[in-house]
Amino acid sequence: MNSLISTDSGVSQGEPLGGGGLSVSGNEWDSMVSVGRIARSHGNTGNVIVDPSSDFIEERFRVGNAVYVHHGDRIKPLMIANVRFHRGRPIVGFVQVQTMAAAQELASFELRVPIQALDHLPDGMFYHHELSQCQVVTTAGRIVGKVVGLEDGGGACRLIIDGGSSEIQVPLVASICKRIEPGVGIIEIDPPDGLLELNLRSRDGQQKSSVGR
Numbered sequence: 434m435n436s437l438i439s440t441d442s443g444v445s446q447g448e449p450l451g452g453g454g455l456s457v458s459g460n461e462w463d464s465m466v467s468v469g470r471i472a473r474s475h476g477n478t479g480n481v482i483v484d485p486s487s488d489f490i491e492e493r494f495r496v497g498n499a500v501y502v503h504h505g506d507r508i509k510p511l512m513i514a515n516v517r518f519h520r521g522r523p524i525v526g527f528v529q530v531q532t533m534a535a536a537q538e539l540a541s542f543e544l545r546v547p548i549q550a551l552d553h554l555p556d557g558m559f560y561h562h563e564l565s566q567c568q569v570v571t572t573a574g575r576i577v578g579k580v581v582g583l584e585d586g587g588g589a590c591r592l593i594i595d596g597g598s599s600e601i602q603v604p605l606v607a608s609i610c611k612r613i614e615p616g617v618g619i620i621e622i623d624p625p626d627g628l629l630e631l632n633l634r635s636r637d638g639q640q641k642s643s644v645g646r
Contacts, residue, residue: 462503465545466562469500472522474536480515480526481536483544489552494523500544510542527601557607563615569594569603572611572623577601597613600633631635 469485487493494500499510512528530536551560561583569577569592578601582593592610594601603609603622612621 442564448542462508462545465501465508465547466551467543467545469523469544471539471542471544473540474533475524477533478526479530479532479536480524481539482519483523483525485521485523490521490523491518492552493546494518494525500546502539504542504543504546522620559613559615564592564613564620566612567615567618567620569620569622572621577603577629579623596629596633599633601629 440582468487469483472482474480475482483494485494489612494513494516496513496516498513500513502509509529513525514528515526517524530539548562564580564583565578569580571577578594578596580592581595581600583605584591584593584602587642591603592603592605594603603624609622609624609628610620611623612619614620625629
């Protein structure tokens with residue numbers, strides 16, 4: 434985790450997606466935060482392997498915590514009964530899932546938690562969802578675009594900005610991102626000369642050179 438951002442997010446046995454749960458609208462599900470996705474079942478006792486999208490894996494996937502899946506028009510709670518970690522991924526057993534067949538049904542389901550379940554971050558750190566759709570402007574007043582995603586290339590995390598015909602990548606570092614105010618939806622940047630033109634990326638993911646280069 435770098436200095437500016439953090440990534441966070443009554444069912445019958447053998448039928449974890451049948452019946453029960455909360456009937457919700459799409460907006461309610463959208464307001465929850467992703468903490469991972471179930472990769473596949475593991476073993477024959479109903480455990481699953483999770484691909485986490487949280488920086489706080491051991492805190493998020495703790496025995497007694499609940500995560501939620503969206504199936505049809507309902508949100509289903511899954512209570513964590515046991516967990517161990519292997520190569521950075523949780524192997525989780527849920528109270529509601531007791532068989533391999535039931536676990537297999539959950540493959541590819543996204544896991545979310547309510548925003549209220551997230552821990553408060555230290556000053557100067559932000560969750561992904563807080564930066565999504567923020568308007569990015571330069572200190573000189575130029576409108577760059579809106580944040581549509583974030584990428585971690587192994588170094589500094591990068592803002593992916595919708596610049597109209599192309600996407601623009603901007604490193605999420607304090608030397609460039611001078612002001613971040615998710616509450617008002619603004620990120621103010623002071624990019625080095627040529628950075629915005631250099632980091633253009635077309636919609637198909639291909640890097641683009643600036644005009645005249």
